[in-house]
Amino acid sequence: MPLLTVIILQYRPDPRALRRTLAALAMQDTRDFAVVLGDDGSAEDYFAESRAYLAKHGITDVQTVKLTPNGGTVKNVQNALRAAKTRWVLTLSPGDFVYDSATIGWWLERLKADAPRVAFGKQAYFTPGDDPQPIPGESPFDRTPYDPAHYDEKTICRNLLLYDDGISGAGLVYERELLLAAMDKMAGRVRLAEDFSLRMFAVQGVHITRYDRPTVWYEYGGGVSTDERARARMLGEWRAMLELLREEFPHDKTVRLAYEYYFNDRRKSRLVRGLVGRLIVPQNAPFKKAQRAWQPPTNGDAAVLRAVCAYAEKA
Secondary structure, eight states: OOSEEEEEEESSOOHHHHHHHHHHHHTOSOOOOEEEEEEOSOSOOOHHHHHHHHHHTTOOOEEEEEOSSOOOHHHHHHHHHHHOOSSEEEEEOTTOEESSTTHHHHHHHHHHHHOOSEEEEEEEEEOOSSSOOBOOOOSOSOOGGGOGGGOOHHHHHHHHHTSOOOOOOTTOEEEHHHHHHHHHHHTTTOSSOGGGHHHHHHHHTOOEEEEEEEEEEEETTSSTTSSHHHHHHHHHHHHHHHHHHHHHOTTOHHHHHHHHHHTOOTTSOHHHHHHHHHHHSOTTSHHHHHHHHOOOOOOOOHHHHHHHHHHHHOO
């Protein structure tokens, strides 16, 4: 059995974006991985076409699972994880894809050597459409507390829960059982934000491993969190997650502070609201100033991006 399953989580997938995601897998210099295609109640899931394309390129350890009716991303992840059998999983969505032809092989080396419970690399952001281009983008803003030599659990909790310095869910690698346990807790409470599980892991003290290699292309502009209306929806998701965290970890100081901060609504007096906001997450703090002023790097090589897109255009 391979060590790693690539889980592709789709909802009403764009066939061209899905083809690029599959093409990046077909380009890999190893076939020592499994694939699970998890669909969230789409009218057209392209399962037959996806399986045929992968089989044509020698990728045959492929399963398909479908939620009916639509249940949201968290339940889609949960369903796909139950189908996977490997120790680790790597999560993608149509339009996002592994960085280059050596990425899966590189991950397998790291899994064998380091056995991370949760791990992330560098994201290469790019524009969607006919002529995709690398653009600036990276998360989290503050990578320093994840430094293997100076890992700082307390700062990671603060950044994730209070300073909204999250890690993109695209291309993350998890221990399957760890992520499934989180999805089992989150299902029915949080609908779309499966990557909020990292915030739960931080509170639990799960080590989150950072690597400095680009590992994923992230299509910026097409996801559930990249426009204003979606951001408002995701704030609602975060509040639902905070309610869950408060129930699970009622004595955790950072969880309590985050709950007070994000539920600091108009039912309180203006004076109380102001004090809560300024004392818990002061906007003039050096971290927040640096976060707002930050110009993220462009991590992706345009030639690598063009190679994946060109490969996807082949028969």
